[in-house]
Amino acid sequence: MSLTVFTQTAQHERFSFHGNVNVGKDVTIDELRQAYHAVVLSYGAEGNRSMGIPGEDLPGVFSAKDFVGWYNGLPCNKELHPDLSCETAVILGQGNVALDVARILLAPVEMLKETDITQNSLEALANSKVRRVLIVGRRGPLQIACTIKELREMVNLPKVRADMLPADFKGIAEVLKDLPRPRKRLTELMMKAVKEGGDDKAEKCWGLRFFRSPVEVLAGADGKRATGIRLALNKLEGSGESARAEVTGQTEDVDCGLIISSIGYKSIPIDPAVPFDPRRAIVPNEMGRVQDTAGLYCSGWVKRGPTGVIATTMNDSFDTARVLIQDMEDGKLDLSVNKPGAKAITALLQTRGVRTVLFSQWEKINAEEEKRGRSLGKPREKLLDVDEMLKIAWS
């Protein structure tokens, strides 16, 4: 989303931002509920689903969350140092995040240079030996989870060709005309990539691999790092969005030195006092009202699970807001009691040695990143150190 929209909201007289607070540790949800009439949980899904297979912890295996965090400048991922000296990378999962990772691994450096990708990762990618990226999914082409925009960006990548297996697409052409528009256009684009492949002379290639599930990460003779992955071959039972992958018993080994697991994000519990469904990894709720907890709401991925693009989640947030307003109007929120709000919370935090960052202070961090970016011809150069950010914010 655009910075401008957020900035306009942030500058509203009835809006205030308090950063640098670890909710659940520096202040509890119950303390927030005492200070405010309503509390809304919108903290997304910062954990990731693990594959749960042997060898997953070997060097060379990363979660997409960490890999994306690395090239996007998340402070906690700055020491990731992924080894990009292998020829083949395998990405498990075929959602938009998986395609983003593939694009970053294969895009010409000239393209990446103009973005706000971190300078460290830009240098690492400039020296990368990765030439082939396989994006692997459990089911078939008609079940692929990415959307067409991201697929088109891969198809249109300069100096990269597509390397698909025509066998994976058997029977697809016949059912195309009956598909709903979004699925139809997405499938047509994949078929085009199968047929046309792209620039034959291209050194780099990418491919989708279907009907394959990871069962083991293979280590080399010394057992010290990932050198390959064993994939189980599946067959599809049923069709359409609800088709299931069933084991066939056959497996296939793929040599690779970089394995990125992109099989979904996961919300984590923020505070023991907040109900949490560990199976679905969401806060149990009814239309955004947290179960059995008056005055507590949730929106976005922590409410519905980690799927959906920005527009979906934006609309979901609008829905939670409407529900909250409805509860105010219906008297479900007791507004007769005065609540102290931020005054009480910042005072509490102060006694605990926690200093907050206000929006105007965040803007100093933003301005500094933009300033550093300008000298490098980038929209911004991200600060990777939280202490440095705080120093600038409080200067």
Place this chain on the structure above:
Amino acid sequence: MAASAAVRSAVGLTQRFVRVSPDCSICPLYRLNACTGATDGFTAPNRRLRTSIGVCQTEDSSSPEEHERVVNVVFIDRSGQRTRVQARVGENALQLAHRHGVDLEGACEASLACSTCHVYVSSEHYEKLPEPEEREDDMLDMAPMLQENSRLGCQIILTPELDGMELTLPKVTRNFYVDGHVPKPH
């Protein structure tokens, strides 16, 4: 959502932002192949074109002087209410809606990264619009209740031949309810 939508969109969106800033694609000079590349101190060869460039440089809401640069458009909102507005040649329908307080969402600010400005175009005017580029079609895929006459408002550039166009806002936004609840109309 630190590690999810915001992060994964940052590189892609910023890339796009850098490329389209300033947004030449909505400028009538660019679309008529008359752009001299300058962003200030315009010296457009055609006087008629030059006045409409003022639109890009300033956001003043005074109505244009010459009759042929006004395009009459009607917005029909979700409750059926009609709002007649006057558009300037060269602006897009999203800008037009915002200028007149019409409730058309534009989450990605015309960068072809969402479908929130989805509108239905009156059929005789739909025919007159240039074909959508692939990227617009990709975003339209995400819009609920897509129809033959669906377009993204931010990609509709007002020209004199669109005079009389009616743009209808779709009744449903993308609401998902885990328990299958159907939202009450607001």
